[in-house]
Amino acid sequence: MANQPLPLSQETLAQFNRSMATEPGVSGPPRRRLGSISTRRSSKDQSKDQPHHRPLFLRGMTVISSESSFLSPNVSHSHISMGKRFSFAGWHQGGRVSFSGLYLQQPIQEVYVENTYRMGPEPGCHFSPSRTQQILQATLDSYLDGVCYSPDSCSQLCQMLADLVLSKLKDVNPPRYKLVCQVVVGQSGKQGIRVASRSLMNPNTDNYTSAVFQNHSLFAVALVHDQ
Amino acid sequence: MDEDQSAEETTFVVEEITTVIKETVESTIGNNSYQHSKINQWTSNIVELSLSQLTKLGKPFKYIVTCIILQKNGAGLHTASSCFWDNSTDGSCTVRWENKTIYCIVSVFGLAI
Numbered sequence: 001m002a003n004q005p006l007p008l009s010q011e012t013l014a015q016f017n018r019s020m021a022t023e024p025g026v027s028g029p030p031r032r033r034l035g036s037i038s039t040r041r042s043s044k045d046q047s048k049d050q051p052h053h054r055p056l057f058l059r060g061m062t063v064i065s066s067e068s069s070f071l072s073p074n075v076s077h078s079h080i081s082m083g084k085r086f087s088f089a090g091w092h093q094g095g096r097v098s099f100s101g102l103y104l105q106q107p108i109q110e111v112y113v114e115n116t117y118r119m120g121p122e123p124g125c126h127f128s129p130s131r132t133q134q135i136l137q138a139t140l141d142s143y144l145d146g147v148c149y150s151p152d153s154c155s156q157l158c159q160m161l162a163d164l165v166l167s168k169l170k171d172v173n174p175p176r177y178k179l180v181c182q183v184v185v186g187q188s189g190k191q192g193i194r195v196a197s198r199s200l201m202n203p204n205t206d207n208y209t210s211a212v213f214q215n216h217s218l219f220a221v222a223l224v225h226d227q
Numbered sequence: 228m229d230e231d232q233s234a235e236e237t238t239f240v241v242e243e244i245t246t247v248i249k250e251t252v253e254s255t256i257g258n259n260s261y262q263h264s265k266i267n268q269w270t271s272n273i274v275e276l277s278l279s280q281l282t283k284l285g286k287p288f289k290y291i292v293t294c295i296i297l298q299k300n301g302a303g304l305h306t307a308s309s310c311f312w313d314n315s316t317d318g319s320c321t322v323r324w325e326n327k328t329i330y331c332i333v334s335v336f337g338l339a340i
Contacts, residue, residue: 154303166311173311178338181311186297194295198291199289202289
């Protein structure tokens with residue numbers, strides 16, 4: 001029946017309507033086929049798509065989003081168009097296994113992390129000072145351009161900048177690296193100021209970067225150490 | 228007994244470090260007035276001396292020492308820091324020192340190995 005070259009969504013819709021209305025034996029094959037497709041899909045989920053703990057919805061709509069890549073188009077169309085609960089016949093002839101609206105959750109397996117015995121970062125995974133410097137400079141420029149110094153707001157601004165820089169660098173950071181970020185914001189007066197820093201670190205793996213921004217009323221220095 | 232010793236040694240003790248830093252700053256700047264020509268030397272000295280004193284403590288830490296020297300001119304200054312580290316073992320401390328013409332702010336960050 002499924003071999004007819006009709007618009008497939010309508011074909012399967014018709015089959016469903018028939019299977020809902022009639023006895024199991026009569027439209028056994030199409031229902032069983034549909035049932036078998038559904039169970040095969042869920043087993044495919046378990047092996048391929050969901051190695052971890054995603055809940056399996058067997059109700060119509062939500063199944064599609066995760067499996068449309070390897071489903072036959074007729075089944076997916078039917079599910080989208082149906083949008084209501086339906087029950088599938090199981091593998092056994094004459095037996096009925098209903099999965100409508102059942103929330104199947106994979107058992108959550110705890111991940112035990114073993115000791116890696118790693119003494120240093122992997123060869124390609126070092127901290128990159130130049131890339132960090134670009135990010136720092138871009139952040140300072142974008143946030144401080146045109147800002148006037150004011151004693152009330154600048155403390156908040158300073159803290160916000162420090163947190164912002166940290167969050168941006170966390171994405172770029174290689175794994176297992178620690179970050180220390182310091183931001184100094186001051187009023188541009190006629191005073192002199194000097195910011196110096198030194199660190200005790202492993203020169204093979206650790207590094208630092210800094211960026212400076214200045215406008216007519218304030219200056220900012222951002223310092224990042226990565227260890 | 229070994230575990231107790233290692234527990235004492237692997238935490239960041241703020242008071243000890245504050246004392247060390249204060250002494251360093253006093254010995255470097257003392258009562259001097261702000262002099263533009265000597266600022267480079269003062270900041271380098273403070274930072275290097277601090278770091279050497281900290282290593283003499285003999286703890287399994289990596290240190291970052293930052294020093295800001297600011298001339299007293301009525302201008303405002305803010306500094307903030309944010310860190311991505313292990314809260315249980317790492318820490319920081321900041322020492323503020325001033326005399327008649329200079330503000331000095333020294334921050335020490337200690338990251339456990």
